[in-house]
Amino acid sequence: MADPLKRAEITDNVAADLTAAAPEAAVAELPPEVVAQSLGEYVRGYVARIRAGESGVLPVVMAMVAIVVVFEVISPNNVYLSPGNLVNLFQQSAVIMVLAMAEAFALVLGEIDLSIGFVGACGAAITVQLIQPATTNWPWPLAVLAGLLFCVVFGAIQGTLITRLHLPSFIVTLAGYLVANGLFLKILLFGPFSGYPNLTGQSDNLHFIYNLMWGTIDPIVSWIGAAVVVAALGGFIWFSDSRRRKSGLVAPPASLSLIKIGLIAVVAIVVVGICNLNRGVLIVQEGVPWVIPIVIAVLAAWTVLLGRTKYGRYLYAIGGNPEAARRAGINLSVVRTAAFMLCSFTAGIALLLYASYLNGMSNNVQAGYYVLYAVAAAVIGGTSLMGGRGKPLHGVLGGLVIGAIYNGMYLLALSFEWQYIVTGLVLLAAIIIDAVSRRGSASGSVTRI
Amino acid sequence: MKANRIAAALVVLGFSAVACGASSGSGGVTPGKKIAFLAPDASARFENQDRPLFQSKVQSLCSDCEVIYHNAGGDATLQEQQAQSAIAAGANVIVLDPVNTTFASAIAAAAAKRHVAVIAYDRLVLNAAGVTYYVAFDNETIGALQGDALLTAMKTSTKPTVVMIHGDPADLNAELLKKAAHGALDGKVTIAKEYDTPASSPGDAQLEMTQALTALNNKVDGVYAADDGVAGGVVAAMKAAGLTTLPPITGGDAELSAVQRILAGDQYMTVYRPVKQEAEAAALLAYDLAFGVSVAAAVTGGKTVNNSARDVPALLVEPQTVTRRTLISTVIADGFWTRSQLCTADYAKACKAAGLS
Numbered sequence: 074m075a076d077p078l079k080r081a082e083i084t085d086n087v088a089a090d091l092t093a094a095a096p097e098a099a100v101a102e103l104p105p106e107v108v109a110q111s112l113g114e115y116v117r118g119y120v121a122r123i124r125a126g127e128s129g130v131l132p133v134v135m136a137m138v139a140i141v142v143v144f145e146v147i148s149p150n151n152v153y154l155s156p157g158n159l160v161n162l163f164q165q166s167a168v169i170m171v172l173a174m175a176e177a178f179a180l181v182l183g184e185i186d187l188s189i190g191f192v193g194a195c196g197a198a199i200t201v202q203l204i205q206p207a208t209t210n211w212p213w214p215l216a217v218l219a220g221l222l223f224c225v226v227f228g229a230i231q232g233t234l235i236t237r238l239h240l241p242s243f244i245v246t247l248a249g250y251l252v253a254n255g256l257f258l259k260i261l262l263f264g265p266f267s268g269y270p271n272l273t274g275q276s277d278n279l280h281f282i283y284n285l286m287w288g289t290i291d292p293i294v295s296w297i298g299a300a301v302v303v304a305a306l307g308g309f310i311w312f313s314d315s316r317r318r319k320s321g322l323v324a325p326p327a328s329l330s331l332i333k334i335g336l337i338a339v340v341a342i343v344v345v346g347i348c349n350l351n352r353g354v355l356i357v358q359e360g361v362p363w364v365i366p367i368v369i370a371v372l373a374a375w376t377v378l379l380g381r382t383k384y385g386r387y388l389y390a391i392g393g394n395p396e397a398a399r400r401a402g403i404n405l406s407v408v409r410t411a412a413f414m415l416c417s418f419t420a421g422i423a424l425l426l427y428a429s430y431l432n433g434m435s436n437n438v439q440a441g442y443y444v445l446y447a448v449a450a451a452v453i454g455g456t457s458l459m460g461g462r463g464k465p466l467h468g469v470l471g472g473l474v475i476g477a478i479y480n481g482m483y484l485l486a487l488s489f490e491w492q493y494i495v496t497g498l499v500l501l502a503a504i505i506i507d508a509v510s511r512r513g514s515a516s517g518s519v520t521r522i
Numbered sequence: 523m524k525a526n527r528i529a530a531a532l533v534v535l536g537f538s539a540v541a542c543g544a545s546s547g548s549g550g551v552t553p554g555k556k557i558a559f560l561a562p563d564a565s566a567r568f569e570n571q572d573r574p575l576f577q578s579k580v581q582s583l584c585s586d587c588e589v590i591y592h593n594a595g596g597d598a599t600l601q602e603q604q605a606q607s608a609i610a611a612g613a614n615v616i617v618l619d620p621v622n623t624t625f626a627s628a629i630a631a632a633a634a635k636r637h638v639a640v641i642a643y644d645r646l647v648l649n650a651a652g653v654t655y656y657v658a659f660d661n662e663t664i665g666a667l668q669g670d671a672l673l674t675a676m677k678t679s680t681k682p683t684v685v686m687i688h689g690d691p692a693d694l695n696a697e698l699l700k701k702a703a704h705g706a707l708d709g710k711v712t713i714a715k716e717y718d719t720p721a722s723s724p725g726d727a728q729l730e731m732t733q734a735l736t737a738l739n740n741k742v743d744g745v746y747a748a749d750d751g752v753a754g755g756v757v758a759a760m761k762a763a764g765l766t767t768l769p770p771i772t773g774g775d776a777e778l779s780a781v782q783r784i785l786a787g788d789q790y791m792t793v794y795r796p797v798k799q800e801a802e803a804a805a806l807l808a809y810d811l812a813f814g815v816s817v818a819a820a821v822t823g824g825k826t827v828n829n830s831a832r833d834v835p836a837l838l839v840e841p842q843t844v845t846r847r848t849l850i851s852t853v854i855a856d857g858f859w860t861r862s863q864l865c866t867a868d869y870a871k872a873c874k875a876a877g878l879s
Contacts, residue, residue, distance in 0.1 A: 150739075
């Protein structure tokens with residue numbers, strides 16, 4: 074058999090569930106879209122799953138709502154939910170979101186990668202340096218490629234050391250963290266920029282990188298783009314579901330497909346609608362910032378890779394039970410090394426967004442903190458530190474929670490002592506909600522670490 | 523107290539050595555003297571600024587004097603060895619920028635034993651009675667300098683709205699700045715938002731300023747930014763918020779990027795610590811001490827700084843405000859930044875407007 078885990082192809086969740094090796098296969102353990110034949114059955118199945126501790130992303134969404142409500146009430150003039158601040162919030166969270174999606178590759182394996190903050194920072198610094206008109210003046214696509222290539226190579230070296238020599242990822246990536254930190258400082262010192270190569274000059278390449286975070290799409294184009302994305306996604310969901318139904322395979326009821334498509338359309342309309350309101354004070358500022366489609370593109374690519382490809386299933390299988398995966402004929406070293414490469418690659422994208430946010434690169438990038446926040450974001454979103462469970466979406470939602478806390482605290486200008494205390498307590502509360510809601514879950518919970 | 527008596531004795535010894543030098547060197551040809559300059563670490567400043575400035579000033583005062591230069595590379599023990607070897611080589615005066623302000627008291631004690639005068643340079647040597655003079659910048663005035671400059675820039679508005687972005691709360695210097703800046707601004711402006719920025723990170727400063735602008739609906743008349751790093755973050759936040767004319771923003775340290783922002787009109791001021799004045803003042807003082815020339819009281823203006831062992835006569839060099847108007851007479855005149863470093867292609871127009879090219 075070409076695919077040792079063919080039977081797990083039913084849906085993305087099943088692979089994780091099966092490899093978590095629950096002895097008794099209760100109905101609640103299967104996602105409702107697999108077993109339900111009507112909408113009523115689906116809803117009952119979903120409620121049963123939540124009762125059984127399979128709450129998915131529900132806890133993090135609840136935590137998010139609680140944070141938003143609190144800050145909206147106590148923020149001066151209730152500006153927390155103003156269009157301007159919501160766009161701020163997304164821009165401020167984007168780096169942690171993407172970094173958390175990067176970390177997901179290591180976490181799903183039950184490993185950790187501490188180096189990604191500075192490895193990504195090296196990549197971003199390389200890109201920013203290469204496009205400087207005063208020195209190399211590379212076109213931006215080549216410079217971005219060079220920066221990301223550095224990250225992939227760094228990830229490949231770390232991954233090879235971890236998998237071939239069976240070294241603990243914690244130590245290897247800690248060493249990588251230090252090496253990358255030093256390299257980062259060295260890279261910054263090239264050229265006549267006194268350690269602060271920036272994006273302020275007159276050059277299309279500089280403008281492009283700056284626009285990754287700050288550029289906006291024209292409102293009309295935003296609407297058209299959103300319509301195209303919703304139509305494409307909706308078409309994909311509808312046709313793949315109806316094909317399954319026609320072929321007699323397990324498939325969600327037609328009403329559920331429609332509800333899903335409707336939800337996606339509503340989210341798109343709300344997001345684009347908010348972004349298209351004028352948020353400027355003295356000048357007009359409107360349109361969807363580039364960073365939103367960038368984050369969505371990363372999310373979509375990695376969701377498909379992890380949920381719908383053989384590689385993704387192998388990754389969950391190894392994370393759930395490496396020995397079983399090995400016996401099933403999966404090449405552990407190759408899959409795991411590739412995961413570390415994907416991890417560093419995605420971190421390169423995250424820190425490129427950071428460079429764009431900062432309008433350049435400087436030596437006081439808090440890359441160490443960023444890695445810890447990325448791990449926290451993924452775990453708050455529902456990813457397990459023990460491996461086998463986790464999705465890119467978790468990182469996005471967890472990153473939004475962390476961004477929402479910081480955004481609100483800075484809006485209130487809370488003193489830094491309280492910032493630390495509040496952040497710590499909110500993170501703790503979020504993970505408690507997650508753990509309690511998953512009590513009794515078969516597919517692993519954070520409390521069982 | 524015994525320690526105090528020893529300390530007093532050392533002071534007397536130190537000064538009598540100076541007095542002896544004065545009588546012996548007062549006639550005829552002056553034989554060359556040796557002056558040691560002990561730099562603490564490898565930061566570019568010491569090799570590029572302090573060392574050449576100090577050396578050339580000493581040479582201009584007495585051509586056959588020798589400057590013994592050592593750099594400890596951040597190692598306090600190595601600095602002590604370097605001091606010992608300088609004393610053994612017959613140094614008459616040691617100009618000491620301590621790696622560690624407490625550890626270095628051993629160096630001062632060893633020097634005092636051999637009647638070698640010690641000038642604490644840039645940083646004070648603590649708990650040491652053997653320190654003859656202290657030459658440094660008057661860092662405590664910087665916060666007031668920034669605050670006053672901001673008030674001048676905003677003088678057209680009554681009770682203006684100000685956001686204060688401070689540096690790293692773990693840094694003692696940042697705390698001093700904060701206090702002095704409050705002293706200058708409190709009561710005269712409305713401080714709408716105030717932040718401490720861990721590690722003075724420009725990224726965090728940008729986040730702080732973005733949120734302050736959101737909360738205040740972009741109505742800010744001026745920003746107190748403690749240093750050039752956070753000032754960079756503040757400018758970036760304002761540009762991202764779509765502000766076309768930026769309110770006055772302060773800064774510190776006279777970093778290249780900050781001076782360029784001043785040229786372009788994005789930042790109002792920064793603070794320049796004139797290394798040239800500091801190095802030359804130390805050289806002149808070292809020369810006087812080596813040859814026993816009595817130092818006029820006017821040099822220190824009677825100022826002293828207590829180092830827990832004695833009140834050390836202190837020569838405090840005033841930091842200077844750098845704005846678009848004073849840029850040429852400060853950082854350019856002293857060669858701190860050159861025209862070619864400042865006037866890159868992107869700033870060519872601004873340089874021309876400022877009369878720099």
